[in-house]
Amino acid sequence: MYFGFKDLTIKYGRNLVVEDVNIDFPKGKTSTIIGSNGCGKSSLLKTISRVVEPDQGAVIFCDKAIGKYNPKELAKRIGYLPQVHQSPTDIDVKTLVSYGRYPYKKITSGLTEKDRSVIEETIEMTGLNHLSNRTLTTLSGGERQRAWIAMVICQQPEILVLDEPITYLDIGYQMEVMELIKSLGKHLNITIIMVLHDINLAARYSHQLITIENHHVHMQQTPRTMMKEENLNKVFRIGAQIFEDKKNNCPFIIPEKSTN
Numbered sequence: 001m002y003f004g005f006k007d008l009t010i011k012y013g014r015n016l017v018v019e020d021v022n023i024d025f026p027k028g029k030t031s032t033i034i035g036s037n038g039c040g041k042s043s044l045l046k047t048i049s050r051v052v053e054p055d056q057g058a059v060i061f062c063d064k065a066i067g068k069y070n071p072k073e074l075a076k077r078i079g080y081l082p083q084v085h086q087s088p089t090d091i092d093v094k095t096l097v098s099y100g101r102y103p104y105k106k107i108t109s110g111l112t113e114k115d116r117s118v119i120e121e122t123i124e125m126t127g128l129n130h131l132s133n134r135t136l137t138t139l140s141g142g143e144r145q146r147a148w149i150a151m152v153i154c155q156q157p158e159i160l161v162l163d164e165p166i167t168y169l170d171i172g173y174q175m176e177v178m179e180l181i182k183s184l185g186k187h188l189n190i191t192i193i194m195v196l197h198d199i200n201l202a203a204r205y206s207h208q209l210i211t212i213e214n215h216h217v218h219m220q221q222t223p224r225t226m227m228k229e230e231n232l233n234k235v236f237r238i239g240a241q242i243f244e245d246k247k248n249n250c251p252f253i254i255p256e257k258s259t260n
Contacts, residue, residue: 001060002027003159003191008057010043017043019215021057025159030185030192032202035212036236041195042083044212045163048193049080061159075103079157083164083195085148087136093147094132097122100154118154125187126150126180142173146180153184160184162194166201174198178205199236200252203227204245211235227251 004024010017018040025031033041046052047059048066058065066074079100087096100122101115111119123132128150136144145165152160165181166174182205185192196202202209203223211218211226213235219226232240232253240253 001063003061003193004059005044005047006057006060008044008047008059009055010040010047010052011055016215018212021212021217023210023217023220025191025193026208027191028189029207030182030194030205031208031210032194032196032206033210033212034196034199034202034235035218039212040215041212042163045080045161045193045195046082048078048161049082051082072103075155075157077157078159078161079152079155080161081148081152081163081165083167089137090135092133092135093128093139093150094119094123096136096147097128097132097150097154100151103155118156122150122154125184126153140173142169142176145169145173145177149177149180149184153188157190159191159193162192164195164197166196166198174201181205199227199232203250203252204248223250227253 001024005021008021009019021044033044035041043052047054050066058067060066061069061078098111098115098119101111101118104115105111123129126146126149128147131139131143131147136147139147149162149165162181166177169177178201181192184190194206206223208220209223209226210220211231218235219231227242229240229242232238239256241256242251242253245252
């Protein structure tokens with residue numbers, strides 16, 4: 001297995017979150033986990049960053065459990081951006097992006113010429129040139145999220161993990177951030193794993209969707225296979241009209257009613 005979850009079970013005390021989860025994320029593709037609130041989507045991603053330790057099973061990377069890797073070496077290969085992130089509010093964008101070079105730094109040394117080159121390339125790639133000297137407090141929510149994604153990309157990971165990257169953004173910034181993610185995946189040929197709430201955006205920007213329902217993986221399929229009324233009914237308890245987005249070559253839905 002290149003990357004994925006093997007027999008993963010997560011509990012918080014006696015509360016079962018997910019059980020016996022097996023997911024194989026294909027290399028170089030974008031996969032999005034969807035499901036109802038509280039189904040365990042973010043908890044699954046937190047096992048990648050080791051914020052949450054599974055009760056059984058493992059996160060596998062290149063046929064080896066991630067716990068067997070040196071954390072600093074793993075940070076060079078897997079970039080993780082949580083839903084909630086914190087930093088000093090008075091730092092500028094370029095400084096934030098530079099934090100992505102931490103896994104490459106030696107204890108007693110500062111940034112190298114290679115580090116500075118990567119920082120500049122990342123700022124250019126993510127469209128932050130005109131914002132690089134601005135402090136985070138002066139940015140809009142969408143601009144801040146772009147800067148945070150740039151920080152993770154500055155790690156030069158081969159896997160990018162994003163937990164609800166467009167939460168709290170208006171629709172314009174949602175589209176801007178999703179287009180950035182799509183561009184990075186294509187330009188860098190990296191594997192992207194996301195959690196999203198918007199089913200239509202998940203279908204548009206993902207090669208595969210994974211649904212979690214009743215503590216287990218319900219399906220792992222292409223958006224076209226996944227977006228069927230019976231699946232939406234089972235996972236989200238909704239009915240829906242399903243249409244074809246010919247411009248983006250993907251399905252989209254208009255929810256009709258609750259089936260509770």
